[in-house]
Amino acid sequence: MGWYRGLSLHARFALNTSLGIALLFAAMVPGVLYLQRSSALGQARERGLLLTRVFAHSSVQAVVADDFLVMRQIVDSIATDPDVLYAMILDLSGRVLVHQEVGEAGKVYRDPLSVGAAATDRPLVQEIQQGRVAGYDFAVPIYVMNDRRAVARIGLSLERERAAIERMRNTILGLAAAALAAGVGLAAWQARSVTRPVGDLVRGAHEITRGNLAHRIAPLGGDELGQLALAFNRMTEAVQALIATSRALSSTLDRDEVLRSVAQHALELVKADLAAIAPYDRDAREARIQLVLGARTERLRALVVTPGRGIGGAVLATGEPARVGSYLDAPGIVHDPRYDDACRAEGIRASAAVPITLRGDIVGLLWVAHRTTKTFTDEDVDALTRMAGQAAIALENARLYEETRVKSARLEGLLRVSQAITATLDPGRIVEVVLGAVSRLMEGAAARLWVPRAGDGRLVPLVAGAPDSSRWVEPGQGLVGLVASTRRPVVVDDLRRDPRVVHRDLVEREGLVSFLGLPLLREDQLLGVLAIATRAPRRFTEDEIALFASFAQQAATSLENARLYQDLRASNEGLVAAQEELVRKTRMAALGQIAAVVAHEARNPLGALSNCVQLLRANPNIGGEDAELLAIVQAETQRLNEIVSDFLAFGRPRPPQFEEVDLPEAVRATFALLRHDDRCPGSVHLAAKFDPGLLPVRGDHDQLRQVFWNLFLNAVQAMPGGGELVVEARSLGDRVEVSVRDAGPGIPTEVLPRIFEPFFTTRAGGTGLGLAIVRRIVEEHGGHIAVHSEQGVGTWFVLSLPVQPRSG
Amino acid sequence: MVRALAAGPAEERLTARILVVDDEPGMRKSLAIMLRREGYEVTETASVAEAVGRLKTGTYGLVIADLMMEPLSGLDLLTLVKEHRPRCPVIIVTAFGGPETRQEALRRGAVDFLEKPLQAPELLQRVRELVRHDDG
Numbered sequence: 032m033g034w035y036r037g038l039s040l041h042a043r044f045a046l047n048t049s050l051g052i053a054l055l056f057a058a059m060v061p062g063v064l065y066l067q068r069s070s071a072l073g074q075a076r077e078r079g080l081l082l083t084r085v086f087a088h089s090s091v092q093a094v095v096a097d098d099f100l101v102m103r104q105i106v107d108s109i110a111t112d113p114d115v116l117y118a119m120i121l122d123l124s125g126r127v128l129v130h131q132e133v134g135e136a137g138k139v140y141r142d143p144l145s146v147g148a149a150a151t152d153r154p155l156v157q158e159i160q161q162g163r164v165a166g167y168d169f170a171v172p173i174y175v176m177n178d179r180r181a182v183a184r185i186g187l188s189l190e191r192e193r194a195a196i197e198r199m200r201n202t203i204l205g206l207a208a209a210a211l212a213a214g215v216g217l218a219a220w221q222a223r224s225v226t227r228p229v230g231d232l233v234r235g236a237h238e239i240t241r242g243n244l245a246h247r248i249a250p251l252g253g254d255e256l257g258q259l260a261l262a263f264n265r266m267t268e269a270v271q272a273l274i275a276t277s278r279a280l281s282s283t284l285d286r287d288e289v290l291r292s293v294a295q296h297a298l299e300l301v302k303a304d305l306a307a308i309a310p311y312d313r314d315a316r317e318a319r320i321q322l323v324l325g326a327r328t329e330r331l332r333a334l335v336v337t338p339g340r341g342i343g344g345a346v347l348a349t350g351e352p353a354r355v356g357s358y359l360d361a362p363g364i365v366h367d368p369r370y371d372d373a374c375r376a377e378g379i380r381a382s383a384a385v386p387i388t389l390r391g392d393i394v395g396l397l398w399v400a401h402r403t404t405k406t407f408t409d410e411d412v413d414a415l416t417r418m419a420g421q422a423a424i425a426l427e428n429a430r431l432y433e434e435t436r437v438k439s440a441r442l443e444g445l446l447r448v449s450q451a452i453t454a455t456l457d458p459g460r461i462v463e464v465v466l467g468a469v470s471r472l473m474e475g476a477a478a479r480l481w482v483p484r485a486g487d488g489r490l491v492p493l494v495a496g497a498p499d500s501s502r503w504v505e506p507g508q509g510l511v512g513l514v515a516s517t518r519r520p521v522v523v524d525d526l527r528r529d530p531r532v533v534h535r536d537l538v539e540r541e542g543l544v545s546f547l548g549l550p551l552l553r554e555d556q557l558l559g560v561l562a563i564a565t566r567a568p569r570r571f572t573e574d575e576i577a578l579f580a581s582f583a584q585q586a587a588t589s590l591e592n593a594r595l596y597q598d599l600r601a602s603n604e605g606l607v608a609a610q611e612e613l614v615r616k617t618r619m620a621a622l623g624q625i626a627a628v629v630a631h632e633a634r635n636p637l638g639a640l641s642n643c644v645q646l647l648r649a650n651p652n653i654g655g656e657d658a659e660l661l662a663i664v665q666a667e668t669q670r671l672n673e674i675v676s677d678f679l680a681f682g683r684p685r686p687p688q689f690e691e692v693d694l695p696e697a698v699r700a701t702f703a704l705l706r707h708d709d710r711c712p713g714s715v716h717l718a719a720k721f722d723p724g725l726l727p728v729r730g731d732h733d734q735l736r737q738v739f740w741n742l743f744l745n746a747v748q749a750m751p752g753g754g755e756l757v758v759e760a761r762s763l764g765d766r767v768e769v770s771v772r773d774a775g776p777g778i779p780t781e782v783l784p785r786i787f788e789p790f791f792t793t794r795a796g797g798t799g800l801g802l803a804i805v806r807r808i809v810e811e812h813g814g815h816i817a818v819h820s821e822q823g824v825g826t827w828f829v830l831s832l833p834v835q836p837r838s839g
Numbered sequence: 840m841v842r843a844l845a846a847g848p849a850e851e852r853l854t855a856r857i858l859v860v861d862d863e864p865g866m867r868k869s870l871a872i873m874l875r876r877e878g879y880e881v882t883e884t885a886s887v888a889e890a891v892g893r894l895k896t897g898t899y900g901l902v903i904a905d906l907m908m909e910p911l912s913g914l915d916l917l918t919l920v921k922e923h924r925p926r927c928p929v930i931i932v933t934a935f936g937g938p939e940t941r942q943e944a945l946r947r948g949a950v951d952f953l954e955k956p957l958q959a960p961e962l963l964q965r966v967r968e969l970v971r972h973d974d975g
Contacts, residue, residue, distance in 0.1 A: 627935060631907065634934030638955030639865030643958040646873055672956055685938050 039479050040225040048218025049211075051577070056207045067199050071192040076112075076156055078168055079187035082109065083169035084154065087183035090120055094173050094181045102129040108109060109185060116166055116186035120173070125149035125438060128181060144168055148184050152409045165189045228256040232263055239248075240397030244271035244471040268413055272300045272434055280425030284432035285670045290322040293397065293422040298324055300418060301398035301411040305377065308387075309336050310341065310395040313324070314570070318347060318396050330373035341370040341394045346384045352416055354383035354407045374400075383407040389423040396423060443580050444472050448582060452589040465561070465586040469579065475566050477541055478550075480586075481511045482559040490515055502534060510532035514548035514560045520580060520728060521548040523573050526564065538564075549580050552588035558719060559589050619807075622789060630675040637675060641668050643826040674798055680737070681800045687731035687811050691835045694728055694735075694760050694767060695721045701739040704777050710744060714753025724759040727744075729835040734808045741801040742828055748794065749775030749826065766814070772827035778820040786818060849943055855970040856880040856898065859907040860890040861932070866955070870903065871933075877963055879970070887911035892946060898972045899927055906933035906940065914947060921948040928969045932957065 035043070080472040093101035102120055109118040110131040110716045119130040125146065127140045132285045135539050140146075148170030166188045171183040238246035247264050251257035276296040280289055294306040294711045305325040309318035316613050318336040336343040342364055355361035357380050359371060374382075379400040387395035397419045401409070434609070448468040452461045462480050471477035482498060489503040490511055507516040510531055514521045522527050523546040526538045537543070543564035551558040561583045588712040644665045647653060653661065698719050706710045728735075739758075745755045754774035759767055776788060778793075785791050787806045792799035814832040857879050861867035864885070871881045882897070884890040886906060893899075904913040914916055917929050928950040933940070941952045950967055 229915065255923075439939055633935045634955045635863040635866050638934060638957060639863065639869045641956030642869035644961070646869065646876070649876075649959075666954070678937055683935065683937055688938075 039226075041222050041224060042383060043224060044222030045215070045219040049215040052211055052214035052218065054267075056211050060203055064196075064200050065201075068196045068539065068586060071196050071199075072189065075187065075192045076087055077444070079169045080154055080156060080171075080219040081165050082112065082115075082187070083171045083185045086118065086185060087171040087173045090173055090181070090183055094120070097173050099129055103105075105129075108132050108480060114188045114191055116161060116164070118185045119183075121145075121149045121184055123149070123179065128176055147185075149182055151182065159186060161186065165193065177180055182614045186775050206247055210659045212459060218382045225256070228260055232259065233249060235263055235267065239267060239270070244274060256832065262647060265410070269417070272296065272414065275419065276300075277421050277425075278791050280421055281428070284429050286356065286426065286429040286433055287322070289422070289425045289429045291324070293418065293425065294322055294324045297397055297399055297415060300414050301383075301399055302405075303407075304399040305331075307331055307377065307398045307400070308395060308422075309334075311347065311387075311393050316344065326377060328373075328376045330376045334369065334373060337367075338800055340365050340367040342382050343370075343398055344386045346386050346396055347393060350386055350388070352385040352412045353384065354381070354412055356381050356406045358382040373453070378402045380404065380713055381406040383415065385419045385422045386410060387419045387426065389427050394423060394426065394685055412515060414674055431710075432603050434789045438574070441472055441575075444468050445578065445581060445585070451586060453592075454591075455774070456593045458590055458593045458597070461589045465582060469561070469582065471564060472578075473565060473569075473575075477564045477566070479564075480559050481515075482564060483515070483557060502537075504533050510548050511560045511562055514550050514562075515557055518550045518552060520550070521577055522546070522576065524570060525568065542566045545571065545580060547571045548585040549576075551583050551590065553587050553591045558590050561586065565740060575728055576816070588632055617700045619789070623682030623684070626678035629681065630678040633675050635669070637668060641665075641672070644668060650787050662674055672708060675802045679799050681804050681807070681825060684804075684807060685732050689729050689731060692730040692735055694725065694733050696718065697732065697736050697740055698758050698760075701736055704740065705743050705747065708744075711747045712751055712753060715747045715750050716753075716755045717747075718755055718757045720759045723760060725760055726762055726767060728767050728812075728832040730812050730832060731808075734831075735812075738805045738808050739771075739828075741805050745801060746771060746773035746775070746826075749773050754825075762834070763831070766831045767834055768831045770827050772825060774825045777822040777824055778818070779822070780820075783818060787816075855900045856882065856957060857901045857903060857966070857970075858884065858890060858897075858899040859884050860884050860908070860913070862908045863900065863905065864972050866905070870889055870957070873959060873963075874966065877964070877966070887913075887919075890916055894927075895919065896963045899924075901966060902927060902929045903966075904929060906931050906936060906944070909971060914944060917944065917947050917949055927929055930965065930969075 038046070051419070073228050075637070086105065089105050091101070093105060099194050105131045106118045106120065107741055109115055115131075119135065120128045122128050123141070127136050130136050130138075137262050140149075144159060147157065148155060148168060151170050153169040154172075157170075159168045167184055168184065168186050170182050172179045173183055228248070228251045229250075235246055235248050238244075244267060248260040251260045278292070279292040279296060280837065283289055283292065290308045294308050297303065297306045304326075305323065306322045307320050307326075309320040311318040316338060320331055320334045320336070323331045336347065338344050338347040342361075343451045344357060344367075345364060355364060358364070358374050361382075373379075377400070379402060381401040381404075383400075384396055384398040386393045387397055397415060399415065401407070438673060439640065440747050445468075448464055451464040451468075455461060455464070466478040470476055480493045481504075482493060483489070483506075484498060484500065486505065488503055491498045491500050491503045493499070498667060504512040506512050510521055510523060510529070510533075511527075512533075513531065523531075526532055526543050526546050529546075532538055541564070543566060545565045545568055547563045549561045549563075551561060555712060561579070611792070621804075644661060646659050648658070648665065702717045705717065743756060743758075750773055757770075758774045759770045759772075782793065787802050788799075789803035790799040791803075806816055809830050809832070812832055814830055816828060816830040818826065818828050820826040841848060842874075843952055853902060857874055859871050859874070859881055861870070861883075863887050865882050867885065874881045882893055882899070884893055887904075888911065890902070890904070895900075902916070904916050906913040908916075913931050913933070920927055920929050925948075928949050929948065930951045930953060931944045931949045932953050933957060934950060934955045936944075936954055944952045953962065953965075
């Protein structure tokens with residue numbers, strides 16, 4: 032039977048139907064033939080019996096009268112019937128009285144049929160076979176007054192019936208064959224017409240399995256197959272829509288894109304005019320419309336759906352889909368003016384909403400609406416529900432992706448911040464990087480760092496890297512103070528309603544809403560408070576708090592590192608300066624020693640020379656030119672001694688002996704000496720200006736006079752053609768500033784930095800020690816000196832000296 | 840001027856013997872000449888050892904010693920003089936002397952501390968005061 036199972040449905044259907052028809056005919060035709068034959072033979076029998084009875088009855092008179100002539104006439108008239116094979120009258124002994132065949136009279140037939148016929152006392156019918164001709168033999172006794180006298184016997188041919196039966200059979204068989212053929216054809220056609228849609232369905236299924244969802248089955252009419260095809264097409268459409276939705280939804284992980292895609296597919300799926308999606312916030316117990324498609328107004332945007340109110344609210348409350356034919360007239364919906372107004376504005380009539388559920392929890396609402404009189408069917412709602420299932424998965428994926436993305440972005444941010452702030456040791460830059468990163472990671476958030484102020488420990492915000500003391504909080508006061516005193520994060524959902532806020536003006540001006548405060552701790556010491564405030568309501572999650580806490584920690588560590596580095600650098604700079612100073616001093620000391628040795632060695636011959644000259648000049652015998660020459664020798668000896676004294680003053684300085692020094696007096700005294708010195712041109716004007724309340728300085732009188740002498744002498748020597756030397760002094764807090772200005776040619780810029788170096792001189796005949804001595808003395812006095820010069824304008828020295836501390 | 844000074848009391852002048860100690864011959868000799876012209880009796884020595892020898896054998900009204908000498912310095916001599924001839928004044932002369940050296944010399948008993956080059960009037964004034972005082 033394997034071959035049968037391998038046949039197509041079409042072939043099996045056709046074969047079965049044909050077989051049925053054939054069997055039907057096979058069962059029917061013999062019956063019909065049998066009945067027709069029976070009927071034909073029965074009629075022949077009845078006719079033959081009737082003929083024989085008439086024959087017998089007609090023959091009674093002749094038999095009674097033994098009138099053979101009449102009998103002959105009767106027999107002949109009977110025999111005229113073409114079907115009559117024979118006709119005879121027998122006597123009781125079976126002898127033929129009259130026969131149509133004259134020659135047969137007087138014979139006695141001994142065959143059983145003839146014996147039976149001759150002996151019968153009632154009408155008898157027997158079947159006979161005469162050659163090839165079949166027939167009936169009829170025998171009817173001829174009674175005369177209840178006395179059987181003879182038997183009338185007729186042989187009737189059935190040849191005519193047989194031919195009729197034959198004809199009838201052929202007709203019936205022909206008809207049956209024709210009917211059979213028609214039946215088979217019909218069956219084949221029927222099979223084809225029945226199996227074609229099935230084939231279409233099969234092909235459709237094949238197409239679907241091949242992925243061709245655009246395939247549709249042609250309309251088949253209103254029968255079950257037609258309905259099946261319609262159902263199939265609808266199913267394919269639904270699958271196609273589902274797959275399209277699924278594909279579209281899974282093609283993006285962007286939440287907004289997913290929402291848009293869901294809404295778009297919902298629109299197309301149920302051919303609605305509007306669609307909206309509202310994610311459900313479990314904590315807030317509300318769903319806020321996040322995306323609307325097809326809207327004409329802004330009324331629906333950001334509309335908040337509350338459980339129990341409106342159609343969306345009904346869905347939120349029951350978790351079941353809902354649909355209404357006309358929203359505004361719908362009974363069983365708790366109307367809310369917000370929704371009703373929006374519906375009127377949009378011209379919404381029919382509306383349907385389904386929950387977007389994930390693992391049994393409602394995560395959002397999918398809502399569609401018609402503006403026309405169309406309504407949503409159960410199938411629409413089912414399709415929307417299915418799509419909502421897809422949407423839930425896509426939204427969950429998007430959420431997970433977004434979460435992952437945000438987390439990774441934050442981790443990346445943290446990493447970048449870590450890198451950035453560990454890469455710098457500048458505290459200002461660290462703060463800038465941390466605050467910048469916080470603002471980037473929390474869109475639109477304001478981040479501020481509050482630091483404890485040195486001295487009183489009040490917390491002040493850093494503005495542009497510097498503490499802004501115009502605002503402050505005590506530790507424990509306000510939110511920042513709370514973070515500082517508890518050293519724990521503080522979270523506030525709504526600053527606008529928090530009574531602890533101190534700087535409410537700041538909150539209002541910047542539109543701050545949610546707050547996260549984090550302590551920056553190094554061991555137990557508070558380095559600052561990182562205050563993050565958003566401009567939109569926000570619930571900080573544990574993750575975010577942990578993240579920003581690690582930011583704060585990172586910042587604290589880096590700030591501490593930076594501080595340590597600054598300390599280190601400062602001490603290093605101190606060391607470097609000390610080392611430079613040491614080198615300078617060592618060099619100076621070495622120079623000083625050399626200078627001292629040279630000076631000492633020079634002083635002895637100088638001393639002898641001086642003694643000799645003095646002795647010679649006391650000799651009155653020396654006069655004239657010789658006396659003049661001696662005077663020159665004495666003057667040059669004096670000059671030489673001054674040079675040696677410079678060397679000694681530089682090389683073997685004596686520590687200053689501090690006392691209260693009246694600067695104006697020292698300046699005037701030096702001016703007086705200067706006026707009497709040959710090196711000061713008479714055309715130079717000496718001017719001094721002193722603040723009236725100038726305080727005395729703390730210094731060594733002789734050394735300060737040395738300072739002024741050297742400076743003033745330099746100044747006047749710079750003005751050989753005359754000019755003004757101006758000395759000014761003024762008090763600056765606990766210091767006195769003295770400026771010495773000449774109107775000389777100025778010092779070239781490249782030379783200026785070197786003028787305080789020992790042995791540096793631009794003047795022939797100078798030792799180059801004057802300014803070095805000046806600087807050393809000023810520095811030993813705890814002061815400092817600077818020089819400014821402008822070519823063609825002049826040079827001015829500014830030195831600052833500490834004032835004499837007031838005793839008592 | 841020098842003549843006038845030299846014309847002072849002869850007794851005083853003769854007894855006013857001055858010991859000049861300096862290892863610099865030019866300085867030593869010019870100083871000795873300057874003092875002799877004022878009428879003083881001057882003994883020149885070039886080292887502390889030599890000076891000590893002179894001090895043992897003779898009496899001096901004043902010692903003028905250079906500070907920087909080898910192997911023994913003017914301060915060493917000052918110490919020795921103050922030990923053995925405590926009444927003999929000593930002037931320390933130096934080509935260079937800081938305040939500390941000056942203080943040290945004065946602490947050890949020097950009557951004066953003068954820097955070279957010496958100013959003749961100043962020196963002679965001091966010598967006159969000391970020698971007169973010593974004898975007076």
